[in-house]
Structure formats: structure tokens, C-alpha cells
Amino acid sequence: MPEQLPSTVYAVGGQLTLSGWVLPENQYGFDEDGETKTKANGSFNADITYSRRQTLSVTIEAETGTDPTTYQVGGQIASGTFAKADGSTATAWKIRNSTLARTRGPVVVTLDLIALSDEIT
DSSP: OOOOOOOOTTTOOOOOTTTTTTEEEEEEEEEEEEEEEETTTTEEEEEEEEEEEEEEEEEEEEETTTOOOOOOOOOOOEEEEOOOOTTTTEEEEEEEEEEEEEEEESSSEEEEEEEEOOSSO
């Protein structure tokens, strides 16, 4: 018999949506900036994390009449477009990479995004 897990422990976000686009795939991750400190004798002392930002890799397919050039490398996607991994309030995303593929069917764009807000408070 399946176990019912309490929603207060396991928050599940909804499926990503974007007007004018179909989103068949997405994957969240984290990008951390930090360093490892060592003692004078070279042994491990501590790991220091300076920032932790969410990343999002998403594949989007243009519907009829949608302009695929909307998402370019180096641009930004406004806050409210894609939610964070936990489904919480959407954040603004920076486009790190954008790949455009033209097929016989829809135009497919793969975006590699990084959140502009830091997860470490």
C-alpha cells in the first residue's frame, strides 16, 4: 500500500509552463562558489561556500507564431516566469547559454539558466 507523505515535509512544485511554448524537459541544480581551506601542514581544515544559486536547464518548443529569438545568450528572464525547484516564488534568471534547433516540427530552444538570487541567507 502506498505511503501518504505529509505535504509539510515534502513540497512538490507544479510543472513549468510558459505562454506560447511547450516545455517537455527541465532539470534543476545548484551552482556553488567556494573554496577548501587547509592547515599549515596541508591537511583539511574547512570548506567555505560563498554563494549557492539554483540552475535550471529547460527545453522549450515554440508554438505557432512564437518568436524563438526572444531568449538570447546573456539576456535575462524576468521574475515570475519560472519558479524555483521547490515551487516557491519565482526568481529572475540569467541566460548562460541558449541553443536554437530548427526541426521540421517546432523550433526547439535549450536554455541553461542561473538564478540571480542567492540561496544562502
